[in-house]
Amino acid sequence: MPASTDCAPPATTPAQPLLAGWHDGFAALGPAFYTELRPTPLPAPYWVGTSADMGTLLGLPAGWQQRGDALQAFTGNAVPPGSRPLASVYSGHQFGVWAGQLGDGRAILLGETAAGQEIQLKGCGRTPYSRMGDGRAVLRSSIREFLCSEAMAALGIPTTRALCVTGSPQPVQREELESAAVVTRVAPSFIRFGHFEHFAARGQQAELRQLADYVIDRYYPECRNDANANPCAALLRAVSERTARLIAQWQAVGFCHGVMNTDNMSILGLTIDYGPFQFLDAFDPGHICNHSDHQGRYAFDRQPGVGYWNLLCLARALLPLIQDVEQAQAALDSYEPVFIAAFMARLRAKLGLRQARAGDEALVDGLQRLLAAGRVDYPIFWRRLSHAVAANQFEPVRDLFADRAGFDAWLLQYQELLALDDQALEADLMLKTNPCYVLRNHLGEEAIRAAKLGDFSALQTLQGLLARPFDELPGHEAYAGFPPDWASTISISCSS
Numbered sequence: 379m380p381a382s383t384d385c386a387p388p389a390t391t392p393a394q395p396l397l398a399g400w401h402d403g404f405a406a407l408g409p410a411f412y413t414e415l416r417p418t419p420l421p422a423p424y425w426v427g428t429s430a431d432m433g434t435l436l437g438l439p440a441g442w443q444q445r446g447d448a449l450q451a452f453t454g455n456a457v458p459p460g461s462r463p464l465a466s467v468y469s470g471h472q473f474g475v476w477a478g479q480l481g482d483g484r485a486i487l488l489g490e491t492a493a494g495q496e497i498q499l500k501g502c503g504r505t506p507y508s509r510m511g512d513g514r515a516v517l518r519s520s521i522r523e524f525l526c527s528e529a530m531a532a533l534g535i536p537t538t539r540a541l542c543v544t545g546s547p548q549p550v551q552r553e554e555l556e557s558a559a560v561v562t563r564v565a566p567s568f569i570r571f572g573h574f575e576h577f578a579a580r581g582q583q584a585e586l587r588q589l590a591d592y593v594i595d596r597y598y599p600e601c602r603n604d605a606n607a608n609p610c611a612a613l614l615r616a617v618s619e620r621t622a623r624l625i626a627q628w629q630a631v632g633f634c635h636g637v638m639n640t641d642n643m644s645i646l647g648l649t650i651d652y653g654p655f656q657f658l659d660a661f662d663p664g665h666i667c668n669h670s671d672h673q674g675r676y677a678f679d680r681q682p683g684v685g686y687w688n689l690l691c692l693a694r695a696l697l698p699l700i701q702d703v704e705q706a707q708a709a710l711d712s713y714e715p716v717f718i719a720a721f722m723a724r725l726r727a728k729l730g731l732r733q734a735r736a737g738d739e740a741l742v743d744g745l746q747r748l749l750a751a752g753r754v755d756y757p758i759f760w761r762r763l764s765h766a767v768a769a770n771q772f773e774p775v776r777d778l779f780a781d782r783a784g785f786d787a788w789l790l791q792y793q794e795l796l797a798l799d800d801q802a803l804e805a806d807l808m809l810k811t812n813p814c815y816v817l818r819n820h821l822g823e824e825a826i827r828a829a830k831l832g833d834f835s836a837l838q839t840l841q842g843l844l845a846r847p848f849d850e851l852p853g854h855e856a857y858a859g860f861p862p863d864w865a866s867t868i869s870i871s872c873s874s
């Protein structure tokens with residue numbers, strides 16, 4: 379048969395555009411909110427880690443991880459057609475003190491894509507908001523941010539996401555000389571409490587209103603449903619409740635954020651800015667994960683209170699729009715009950731209790747006291763308890779406690795509640811609620827050490843486990859085990 383000339387496919391299929399359908403979301407707010415600028419290129423970029431799930435969510439063409447244009451775009455070396463890169467301005471309270479203007483000092487927003495997601499490059503060079511900083515992020519902290527964003531999402535905890543990390547041999551000075559990297563972050567919006575504080579502090583009421591209208595129209599349209607209510611008060615209430623639910627999830631899973639400044643609080647109630655974070659190993663309520671936090675302002679058990687303090691800052695910023703202190707206060711009032719209800723719901727699920735019953739709060743209180751007194755390993759306790767309920771064999775859990783009598787007394791109380799329901803269903807809920815794999819500091823550290831030597835296999839293995847944190851993968855028991863002794867010597871500060 380003669381070869382057809384007009385219907386034959388071309389010898390090489392032209393590459394599909396990497397990202398299409400860019401539209402002005404945040405950029406439509408206008409120049410009072412940002413500075414347009416291009417990322418600063420980095421030499422010899424290479425892939426460090428990629429998330430296939432995120433590629434799918436963004437509608438990236440298959441095989442994007444093999445494409446040179448993707449590597450260049452996500453390192454900030456080439457701006458994809460249609461993108462209008464910008465750095466936004468915000469202010470904030472840092473460690474309880476007004477810090478004035480901050481802004482995206484090392485993050486550049488490429489824009490919003492057809493999928494309704496914003497894409498932001500973190501570590502891609504100086505901006506007008508860099509102050510004394512170099513605009514860069516190092517490989518170590520970028521890997522931590524990448525892994526933790528995706529781990530949190532897999533745990534069902536609201537978070538900014540990460541599509542990939544790229545590295546470059548360009549040296550970056552921190553306590554020691556390190557190398558540069560860029561994290562490609564993804565979220566519906568990167569707006570923070572600090573964006574509102576910025577315009578409020580400057581008395582720029584028109585911009586403050588514009589920002590509030592944008593956030594309500596795009597992300598909280600229900601705040602306009604009640605014609606008699608003030609939409610900005612409704613926004614404050616909605617943000618308070620989302621923040622309460624977020625922090626309840628952190629407390630339940632044992633996540634310490636480490637730097638809950640108001641510029642690190644998402645208006646969408648997402649976990650944002652993975653800096654000195656840590657998942658608890660031993661349960662220590664006063665644990666401080668950020669070695670720069672000398673006062674312990676952001677200690678684990680202070681997080682719920684700090685969340686409220688940060689919301690007070692947001693309330694103060696929104697007050698010119700709400701115009702009524704009582705309404706603003708009322709909007710904050712649901713924070714505490716929503717936090718308590720969300721926290722108890724998480725703890726009940728962790729305990730396998732499918733209904734609220736009298737005595738469950740006392741059970742949780744008693745457990746927290748026992749865990750703290752014995753500095754019991756938090757993730758291992760919960761996973762062992764899940765298996766114990768499944769097998770009706772509690773000895774491996776009992777072994778975690780030095781105070782055997784205390785544990786036995788608690789167990790009696792717990793078993794009374796367990797007996798009111800189907801134990802197989804309870805165990806099933808627990809095994810789907812209490813992760814087997816969490817991003818403990820030492821696991822991240824091992825992946826980072828190998829990556830610094832050019833070996834990304836440990837990172838990929840860890841990423842794979844964290845993507846399915848409830849599924850035990852044979853041969854990977856060490857990832858679910860106790861931390862090694864050297865884990866307690868890892869020092870994580872704000873330096874990133």
Ligand SMILES: Nc1ncnc2c1ncn2[C@@H]1O[C@H](COP(=O)(O)OP(=O)(O)OP(=O)(O)O)[C@@H](O)[C@H]1O
Nearest residue numbers: 480481482483484485508511512513514650651652
């Ligand atoms: N290396 C740097 N160069 C320039 N600016 C920086 C650098 N590190 C931090 N900043 C800026 O300092 C402020 C506080 O930093 P913080 O550590 O909270 O944020 P971050 O980790 O840079 O980013 P994000 O909050 O976007 O995750 C922000 O304005 C941030 O952009």
Ligand SMILES: [Mg+2]
Nearest residue numbers: 641642650651
């Ligand atoms: Mg920050």
